[in-house]
Amino acid sequence: MIDPITLQQGTDWRAQAEVFDEIFFVFLTLGTVIGIIVVSYTLWNVYKYRDDGSEAPEDFDAPVVGELPTGQGGPKAKKLFLSFGLSAIVVISLVVYAYGLLLYVEDGPDTGDEGDIEITVEGYQFGWEYFYPNGHSEMNELVVPADQRIDLKITSRDVWHNFGSSDLRIKSDAIPGETSETWFTVSSEEVQEQGGEATYLVECFELCGSGHSAMKGQITVIPQDEWEEWYAGTEGDSEGANSSNVESDLGTPSVTGSAVGGVSA
Numbered sequence: 001m002i003d004p005i006t007l008q009q010g011t012d013w014r015a016q017a018e019v020f021d022e023i024f025f026v027f028l029t030l031g032t033v034i035g036i037i038v039v040s041y042t043l044w045n046v047y048k049y050r051d052d053g054s055e056a057p058e059d060f061d062a063p064v065v066g067e068l069p070t071g072q073g074g075p076k077a078k079k080l081f082l083s084f085g086l087s088a089i090v091v092i093s094l095v096v097y098a099y100g101l102l103l104y105v106e107d108g109p110d111t112g113d114e115g116d117i118e119i120t121v122e123g124y125q126f127g128w129e130y131f132y133p134n135g136h137s138e139m140n141e142l143v144v145p146a147d148q149r150i151d152l153k154i155t156s157r158d159v160w161h162n163f164g165s166s167d168l169r170i171k172s173d174a175i176p177g178e179t180s181e182t183w184f185t186v187s188s189e190e191v192q193e194q195g196g197e198a199t200y201l202v203e204c205f206e207l208c209g210s211g212h213s214a215m216k217g218q219i220t221v222i223p224q225d226e227w228e229e230w231y232a233g234t235e236g237d238s239e240g241a242n243s244s245n246v247e248s249d250l251g252t253p254s255v256t257g258s259a260v261g262g263v264s265a
């Protein structure tokens with residue numbers, strides 16, 4: 001079992017994808033092992049107590065419909081107690097374990113002195129616009145550095161959308177007038193593995209209109225130094241830099257208060 005406290009130590013960040021994959025693996029493995037045990041035991045009993053045509057012995061204590069087979073403190077009661085006890089231990093352990101990890105997912109890793117980057121994501125029919133702390137905005141492609149905690153404040157300027165990236169295991173509502181939060185981090189090792197630029201598909205997960213299925217974007221993660229260079233080049237630029245995709249039919253993007261983020265320490 002993994003201690004959630006050790007997960008929060010700055011150098012040992014874990015991406016949400018890692019955490020969710022681990023929970024999935026643990027539940028799948030335990031479910032399979034316990035499933036095999038229970039089904040095997042059931043089949044074995046079906047065979048053992050099959051009707052072979054012989055008469056039941058006089059003192060046979062047959063189970064009664066509607067009554068728990070307690071066996072008056074005999075071996076049946078022990079078996080019952082053992083199976084309830086074991087189930088309780090397994091279930092409670094899983095709850096404590098998964099809850100600890102989910103608290104980490106909620107809060108994200110502690111960034112310490114490094115600070116994180118806060119980006120406002122605004123959904124529209126049909127695309128995504130990203131607002132950086134310096135006022136720069138990008139259409140549909142979010143460019144961020146590796147080894148940094150990226151905080152997303154997600155909202156919408158028209159109807160309900162849902163911002164998500166399956167590969168990063170992030171997903172959050174985009175609702176007009178409201179802000180939901182999520183975070184992600186991609187390691188530089190991962191960026192190296194993907195050839196110096198890691199890309200992740202962004203999709204809308206809320207049926208939001210005729211262009212819903214085409215409402216795709218991309219998260220691009222590049223090395224820290226490259227990103228800083230790129231980011232410095234966007235200084236003072238508050239207009240959309242590349243409008244590669246479908247523009248909003250609601251006119252100019254509204255830069256609301258929520259769109260002005262900030263690098264928080």
Ligand SMILES: [Cu+2]
Pocket residue numbers: 123124126160161162204205206207208212215
């Ligand atoms: Cu949408």
